[in-house]
Amino acid sequence: MATGRTHRPATRSRGIPEATVARLPLYLRALTALSERSVPTVSSEELATAAGVNSAKLRKDFSYLGSYGTRGVGYDVEYLVYQISRELGLTQDWPVVIVGIGNLGAALANYGGFASRGFRVAALIDADAAQAGKMVAGLPIRHTDELESIIADNLVSIGVIATPAGAAQEVCDRLVAAGVTSILNFAPTVLSVPDGVDVRKVDLSIELQILAFHEQRKAGEELGEAVATARKAVKRPGSDGDVPAVMPV
Amino acid sequence: MATGRTHRPATRSRGIPEATVARLPLYLRALTALSERSVPTVSSEELATAAGVNSAKLRKDFSYLGSYGTRGVGYDVEYLVYQISRELGLTQDWPVVIVGIGNLGAALANYGGFASRGFRVAALIDADAAQAGKMVAGLPIRHTDELESIIADNLVSIGVIATPAGAAQEVCDRLVAAGVTSILNFAPTVLSVPDGVDVRKVDLSIELQILAFHEQRKAGEELGEAVATARKAVKRPGSDGDVPAVMPV
DNA sequence: AGGTGTGAAAGATTTCACAGCC
DNA sequence: GGCTGTGAAATCTTTCACACCT
Numbered sequence: 086m087a088t089g090r091t092h093r094p095a096t097r098s099r100g101i102p103e104a105t106v107a108r109l110p111l112y113l114r115a116l117t118a119l120s121e122r123s124v125p126t127v128s129s130e131e132l133a134t135a136a137g138v139n140s141a142k143l144r145k146d147f148s149y150l151g152s153y154g155t156r157g158v159g160y161d162v163e164y165l166v167y168q169i170s171r172e173l174g175l176t177q178d179w180p181v182v183i184v185g186i187g188n189l190g191a192a193l194a195n196y197g198g199f200a201s202r203g204f205r206v207a208a209l210i211d212a213d214a215a216q217a218g219k220m221v222a223g224l225p226i227r228h229t230d231e232l233e234s235i236i237a238d239n240l241v242s243i244g245v246i247a248t249p250a251g252a253a254q255e256v257c258d259r260l261v262a263a264g265v266t267s268i269l270n271f272a273p274t275v276l277s278v279p280d281g282v283d284v285r286k287v288d289l290s291i292e293l294q295i296l297a298f299h300e301q302r303k304a305g306e307e308l309g310e311a312v313a314t315a316r317k318a319v320k321r322p323g324s325d326g327d328v329p330a331v332m333p334v
Numbered sequence: 335m336a337t338g339r340t341h342r343p344a345t346r347s348r349g350i351p352e353a354t355v356a357r358l359p360l361y362l363r364a365l366t367a368l369s370e371r372s373v374p375t376v377s378s379e380e381l382a383t384a385a386g387v388n389s390a391k392l393r394k395d396f397s398y399l400g401s402y403g404t405r406g407v408g409y410d411v412e413y414l415v416y417q418i419s420r421e422l423g424l425t426q427d428w429p430v431v432i433v434g435i436g437n438l439g440a441a442l443a444n445y446g447g448f449a450s451r452g453f454r455v456a457a458l459i460d461a462d463a464a465q466a467g468k469m470v471a472g473l474p475i476r477h478t479d480e481l482e483s484i485i486a487d488n489l490v491s492i493g494v495i496a497t498p499a500g501a502a503q504e505v506c507d508r509l510v511a512a513g514v515t516s517i518l519n520f521a522p523t524v525l526s527v528p529d530g531v532d533v534r535k536v537d538l539s540i541e542l543q544i545l546a547f548h549e550q551r552k553a554g555e556e557l558g559e560a561v562a563t564a565r566k567a568v569k570r571p572g573s574d575g576d577v578p579a580v581m582p583v
Numbered sequence: 584a585g586g587t588g589t590g591a592a593a594g595a596t597t598t599c600a601c602a603g604c605c
Numbered sequence: 606g607g608c609t610g611t612g613a614a615a616t617c618t619t620t621c622a623c624a625c626c627t
Contacts, residue, residue: 104618110543114522128586137524140586141620148588156587157627173543174550181542188444192437198522198539203546242549243542266552267545269538273363273447275386283548285541289518290447292534293430293492294359294422296516297452299532300491301423303515353596377608389608390598397610405609406605 101172105146111136112143113169113202119162128159170202180207180239182265184256185248186216186226189271193247194222207239212252229256236263243267250274257284350421354395360385361392362418368411377408419451429456429488431514433505434497435465435475438520442496443471456488461501478505485512492516499523506533 115135119127129147133140147153147160153168154160170176181199183190186209193199194209209226211217217228227235235241244260246253246268253272260268267283270276276284364384368376378396382389396402396409402417403409419425430448432439435458442448443458458475460466466477476484484490493509495502495517502521509517516532519525522540525533 102617106547107540107544109547110537110540111524113543115524130586135524137526139620141622142618144587145589145619152588154587155627156625157585159586172547174546175543177550179542179546179549188437188441192441193538195437196538199542202539202543204539204542242553243545267549269541269545275360275364275384277386281552283545285545287536287538287541288359289442289445289536290451290453291356291359292518292536293428293448293453294362294424294451295356296492296518296532296534297423297428298355298358298421300428300516301426303530304491351595379608388598390600391596393609394597394611401610403609404605405603406607408608 101149105149106173108136108138108142108146109169109173111138112146113166113173113175116162116166116169120166124162126155126159126161129154132160175203177203179204179243180241181205181243181245182208182210182232182235182239182241182260183245183247184210184229184232184260185246185252185272186211186221187247187249190245190247191221193245193271194224204243207241208235210235212248229259232256232259233263236260236265241265243269245269245271246276247271350398354398355422357385357387357391357395358418358422360387361395362415362422362424365411365415365418369415373411375404375408375410378403381409424452426452428453428492429490430454430492430494431457431459431481431484431488431490431509432494432496433459433478433481433509434495434501434521435460435470436496436498439494439496440470442494442520443473453492456490457484459484461497478508481508482512485509485514490514492518494518494520495525496520 112132115132116127118135119132129140129144133143136143144154147165150168150172153165167176181204183193183206186194190209190211194206199206206222206224208231209221209224210229210232211226212229214228216226219226236244242265244257244265244267246256246260248256250272253270253274254276257268257270257276257278261278261282266281268276268278268285270284270286271288273288273290276286278284361381364381365376367384368381378389378393382392385392393403396414399417399421402414430453432442432455435443439458439460443455448455455471455473457480458470458473459478459481460475461478463477465475468475485493491514493506493514493516495505495509497505499521502519502523503525506517506519506525506527510527510531515530517525517527517534519533519535520537522537525535527533
């Protein structure tokens with residue numbers, strides 16, 4: 086069934102839904118674990134459990150990639166690993182730069198998952214001249230002045246921004262001007278970019294706030310406000326106003 | 335319009351869509367910035383631009399909270415800040431613990447956004463006894479042995495896991511057993527938790543992989559594979575096989 | 584039997600477009 | 606005249622359930 090003229094509309098044969106794309110890395114991780122344990126095949130049910138989704142969703146997701154399973158048997162682990170990797174573009178080398186080597190930037194540089202699966206940290210860049218040359222995760226920190234040449238020399242198309250919020254847009258503009266077309270933004274700012282540039286945002290305080298929303302519901306509905314009240318009383322000394330005077334979220 | 339019997343079905347008067355909840359922190363941040371510049375009112379169009387969404391979506395989102403705007407005028411900035419904060423549960427104090435004080439955990443502890451808006455780092459916890467007592471971001475690292483008592487003493491209901499993948503599930507189990515009901519997970523693993531416990535996941539390599547997917551499309555469709563080919567040729571020496579031998583993603 | 588692949592139904596989210604109020 | 610609030614339409618996502626292959 087890899088041959089033409091099937092039910093699938095030819096017009097968007099390559100149009101994999103965003104929601105599916107976002108789950109492919111999850112499946113890939115679960116499959117990689119199975120592969121390391123030399124498991125040869127896996128059913129949609131087993132794989133779905135390992136990835137934390139339900140099996141109908143997983144099968145639907147895979148159906149957008151093609152028919153890679155065998156009815157009555159399941160999926161060949163190695164083959165699926167390869168197909169998903171290829172679909173995600175992980176069979177090629179993606180050089181990335183990390184800009185802003187503070188606590189977070191250093192954590193990212195040291196993060197193992199970064200180095201695996203075709204991603205390669207091409208350079209660490211920081212605006213602080215005093216940091217230049219210092220080694221982090223086996224790489225020397227380089228000064229922002231070199232940003233453009235580093236990107237050009239390494240054909241970098243993915244940039245990671247781990248600067249303070251105030252610097253993020255300027256860094257972003259320079260990355261884009263130098264040729265970067267995908268940005269992973271850790272700074273708590275909305276970046277504006279031209280069409281054709283992708284931005285994904287990772288925002289710690291947003292995630293916490295979403296948790297707080299649900300937490301509040303639980304407290305209110307299941308415990309009749311008692312815990313919430315107790316918690317309110319436990320404010321630490323020195324922040325007893327209603328508006329904590331800290332930097333903007 | 336705080337009074338009853340409106341068009342909204344009473345059955346889910348409190349049922350704010352997840353997608354809307356996920357955007358409230360974005361609006362709140364934009365509003366806080368306006369508030370600091372003492373801007374009194376803002377239109378849906380302006381606020382939407384600042385938050386990086388379109389105005390119809392923003393108005394729809396706000397309509398789930400209530401009618402807080404004035405037709406022909408816009409929204410009162412201070413009032414909206416208050417309403418959204420309240421809706422998100424940020425008017426109360428949320429003590430959090432961070433478990434796993436490696437590079438990432440330290441970065442989180444130092445992250446300013448964490449400390450703002452009602453979140454308070456109650457303790458930093460690490461399994462390495464040699465680290466115990468060391469100060470990070472003004473707080474002493476405490477040993478995992480103390481986890482249960484720390485959570486009980488501080489009424490902690492939100493836990494942040496920044497441990498290696500291998501330790502995450504065990505830490506999670508202990509947090510949950512001790513009373514934590516919301517978890518922000520930075521470890522690249524699927525956590526299993528009982529009903530009633532919320533888990534949100536932040537996964538750096540997943541974000542990168544999603545970017546790579548779109549990046550690949552751009553290269554293939556707009557440049558006729560030329561750049562992709564060039565990039566493939568630039569593999570660094572020592573990783574010329576097809577399967578990079580690094581830790582699982 | 585056992586498990587994939589997928590139409591069709593159900594549900595959620597986004598966008599449109601305009602009535603209604605200031 | 607300008608801008609909110611919201612039904613209704615369009616779109617996207619998930620779930621169901623079963624035909625079909627091994």
